[in-house]
Structure formats: structure tokens, C-alpha cells
Ligand SMILES: Cc1cc2nc3c(=O)[nH]c(=O)nc-3n(C[C@H](O)[C@H](O)[C@H](O)COP(=O)(O)OP(=O)(O)OC[C@H]3O[C@@H](n4cnc5c(N)ncnc54)[C@H](O)[C@@H]3O)c2cc1C
């Protein structure tokens with residue numbers, strides 16, 4: 001019935017917001033938005049200051065742009081972070097990046113600057129160099145994806161990021177083909193970025209020390225009190241998971257607490273002993289820092305979601321909710337990471353592997369949250385192998401992380417952790433035992449392979465069968481050994 005009603009929509013009219021309203025009416029209740037936790041926010045939009053009062057902070061920025069502002073250049077393709085058509089530029093004290101506005105909530109915008117595709121061209125109408133290059137190199141056919149490409153390319157252009165294929169991993173085009181788009185990106189790379197864009201991306205409140213309201217604490221002490229008093233609240237980091245609850249499952253988040261302005265959450269501390277990430281560190285920040293310490297971890301993270309998802313998603317959000325295929329926990333566990341948890345004024349530290357109790361069950365009491373994650377400093381022996389059905393923009397089927405230290409030809413220590421092999425991310429302790437103290441040879445590795453049977457009883461699901469998962473896990477240990485012997489093992493690294 002809902003679909004037949006939609007068939008009367010004019011062409012090019014976006015049906016998704018209407019569909020949500022019809023569904024709400026159909027079920028007799030507004031499941032989409034309960035306006036009992038409203039917020040005042042101010043931000044810069046395409047250079048202009050915007051102040052809004054009493055807004056639902058969980059409303060999607062994409063809906064706001066299209067429905068309230070008429071900025072329909074920002075497209076809704078998938079509404080779940082997979083296509084990049086809704087990309088916009090975000091500026092704040094942390095810099096400038098492209099994000100998916102379908103995954104951003106109005107609460108995220110407070111104190112930030114946003115530039116949509118409508119704001120890319122200069123005030124006199126001169127197109128941005130990437131827009132001109134897309135025209136010159138025939139980088140557009142139907143045009144639906146083009147605003148998203150232009151915005152993502154403009155983000156790369158501003159930050160002199162010339163790794164275009166990685167940058168565009170989260171932008172889908174269904175008709176042009178990618179070659180003209182890549183040619184356009186290369187052509188625009190040498191052009192200077194228009195000055196108006198830098199001004200438009202200046203955040204109106206770069207010093208985020210001002211509390212923005214109860215839904216947006218500015219300090220960790222305020223968060224600790226608020227969450228302990230309201231354990232029913234939903235903590236919102238980058239919302240790259242939570243937004244799907246709103247957009248797709250049509251859930252209410254009646255008590256949202258945005259973590260983006262908790263100033264301690266941005267801190268990264270590197271001492272002689274450890275590297276500590278505040279829970280709000282983005283996956284992109286984690287990737288950049290790991291590049292200097294554990295490059296194998298950083299390399300794996302270039303395949304985490306897309307540039308837009310890595311810019312928004314946080315380490316706290318990835319670790320917290322206990323998905324068996326979350327991709328930072330296996331390498332973090334292999335490195336011996338510790339969680340720093342807090343409930344009101346009580347703090348405790350926990351080895352990350354102990355946090356994952358069982359599927360859907362974590363060692364975290366009501367009102368307790370993750371403050372930080374730390375990794376002990378060590379010699380780099382970490383490799384992290386992501387096996388997924390696609391190279392870009394697909395979560396792992398199996399992810400194995402290996403951290404095996406060898407001394408005079410013998411295995412001194414081994415920490416191995418897998419995602420996708422059990423109901424939780426889990427260490428391969430029997431495999432580790434089969435290696436430690438033995439010569440670091442292919443024979444030792446081959447003899448250890450059967451121990452995977454003791455460690456894991458994987459399930460079959462839509463991503464892969466149990467037998468496939470078992471075989472992959474065994475092969476990844478062999479891969480680690482071969483890579484350690486200097487053999488090229490990565491698919492992209494093997495050349496004839
Ligand atoms: C298109 C797309 C691609 C993705 N690709 C990948 C991928 O390749 N690999 C992967 O692992 N994940 C992937 N994800 C999932 C998601 O991006 C990550 O899990 C991300 O790190 C979540 O961080 P966030 O800040 O966005 O979490 P949010 O959505 O804000 O929160 C997630 C959960 O954690 C809780 N939470 C957040 N911060 C804290 C805290 N400090 N303390 C306690 N609880 C907290 C929230 O309440 C919520 O339950 C993808 C998601 C999308 C939409």
C-alpha cells in the first residue's frame with residue numbers, strides 16, 4: 001500500500017522522508033521522532049551562521065538540508081552510509097573532512113561548519129576546480145552521484161590527499177564508470193583551492209569548551225554524572241551505527257547524549273610505555289597514528305568503511321557495542337590493549353578481550369562508559385588481515401590479527417585474535433600455546449593449525465560458511481609466517 005501511494009510522487013522527488021512519515025502514520029504513532037529531548041544548536045552552513053532552537057538532535061542532517069533548507073544537491077541514495085551521494089564537508093577544530101550527512105544528526109552539527117555541494121562554487125559562480133574537472137573530463141552522466149563525488153574530491157583537494165582511489169572508496173557511481181572521475185581528480189590536483197571554502201569551513205565556535213546543553217556535555221565529568229543518572233540514555237559518538245537505528249529501524253532515541261564535544265575524548269597521549277586514545281578518536285585518527293607505530297594495522301584500516309565513515313566513526317563506538325565483526329578489536333587485542341571504563345567517579349581498567357563476555361553481552365554496567373583505550377608500546381610485529389567479499393566498503397567476513405615475537409629463532413610470545421570466528425572477537429589461545437617456545441618454522445606453524453579447532457566453532461551465515469571461515473583462519477596464520485619470511489602475500493602486492 002505504501003509503495004503504491006509513492007508511485008504518484010513526481011519524478012526526482014525523494015520518497016524516503018515521505019515514506020518515513022507514511023510509516024509513522026500507518027503504525028498510528030510517530031515512532032520516528034519523539035520531541036521530548038530538544039536542543040538549541042548553532043553552526044555555519046555554506047558560510048552563513050544558522051541558529052536553531054528546540055530541534056530534535058537525532059534528526060538526520062540530510063533530511064534537514066533537503067526538507068528545511070531546500071539544499072537538494074545533497075542526494076539520498078542508500079541512507080545508510082554506503083553510497084556517498086549525501087556527502088558534505090565538515091569543518092571544526094579537528095580539521096576538514098567529508099562525511100555522510102545521512103549518518104550525521106543535527107546534534108553533531110553544533111559548533112561546526114558544514115559546506116554542501118551548493119557551497120563549493122565561489123560566490124561569483126566560478127566552479128570549484130574539481131567541479132570544472134568533472135565537466136572537462138566527462139565525469140558525470142545521470143548526475144545523481146556527482147554532488148557526492150565533487151564534495152569528497154573537494155575534501156581531498158583541500159587536504160592535499162592524492163590517494164584518490166582510497167578517498168573515493170565510499171562513493172558509488174552506477175553509470176559513468178570511474179575512469180573519467182579519476183582523470184578529473186588528477187587534473188584538479190594541481191589547481192589551488194578557492195579561498196572562500198576555507199572561510200566557510202571555519203567553525204563558529206572552535207573552542208568547544210562551552211557546554212551546548214544537556215544532550216551535549218563538554219567535559220567527561222559532566223558526562224559521567226549525566227550517564228550515571230540516566231543509564232537508559234543512548235551515547236552517540238560518530239553515529240555510524242546508531243544512525244541506522246533511526247534511519248532504518250525507525251527507532252526513537254529518547255535520551256541521546258552526544259559525545260562529540262567531550263574535550264577529553266579527543267586526547268591522544270603517547271608516552272614511553274603506551275599510546276592512549278580518548279574514546280572519541282576517529283578511526284581516521286587511529287589510522288594515522290598507527291601508521292607510525294604498527295603500519296600493518298593502519299593499512300587494514302584504509303579498508304574500514306570509507307573515508308567518510310572513518311572520519312565520523314570512533315574507536316569508542318567500534319569497541320563498545322561488541323560486534324563479533326568489529327574491525328579494531330582483533331588488532332587491539334593482539335597488541336594487548338586495555339579499556340579504561342568509568343562509572344560516575346569510579347574508574348577501572350580491563351584487558352579488551354575480557355570486555356567481550358558473550359554474543360551481545362559486554363562487561364559494562366548500566367551508566368558506565370569507555371573513557372579511553374590504550375596500547376602498550378612494543379616492537380612492531382603486528383599484521384592484521386581483513387577478508388571481506390569486496391576490497392572497499394565491506395565489513396569483514398573474517399579478520400585475523402597476529403602479534404608473534406621471535407627471539408633467536410624461537411617463538412617468545414604470541415597474541416592472536418580473530419573477528420568473525422565466534423559470537424565475540426576472541427583470542428586463539430590454543431594456537432598461541434602451540435607456537436610459544438617452539439622454533440619459528442613452517443613445521444611449527446603447520447603443527448599449530450589444528451589448534452584452531454579447539455579455539456573456534458564458527459557459524460555459517462550470509463557472509464560465509466563455517467568451513468570457509470575455518471580454512472581462512474588457518475591460511476591467515478600461514479600467511480603471517482610467509483610474510484615474515486619476506487614472501488609477497490597481499491593480493492595487491494603479488495605481481496607476475
Ligand atoms: C557504511 C558503513 C561501513 C562500515 N564499515 C565498517 C568496517 O569496515 N569495519 C567496522 O568495524 N565497522 C564498520 N562500520 C560500523 C561503524 O562505522 C563502526 O563500528 C564505528 O567505529 C562506530 O563508531 P561510532 O562513533 O560511529 O559509534 P556510534 O554509532 O556513535 O555508537 C555505536 C555504539 O557504541 C556506543 N558508544 C559509543 N561511544 C561509546 C563510549 N565512549 N562508551 C560506551 N559506549 C559507547 C553507542 O551508544 C552505540 O551503542 C560501518 C558502518 C557503516 C555505516
Ligand code: FES
Pocket residue numbers: 075076077078079080081082083084085086087100101102103
Ligand atoms: S545516502 Fe548513501 S551514504 Fe548517505
Ligand code: FES
Pocket residue numbers: 139140141142143144145146172173174175176
Ligand atoms: S553519474 Fe549516474 S550514478 Fe554516477
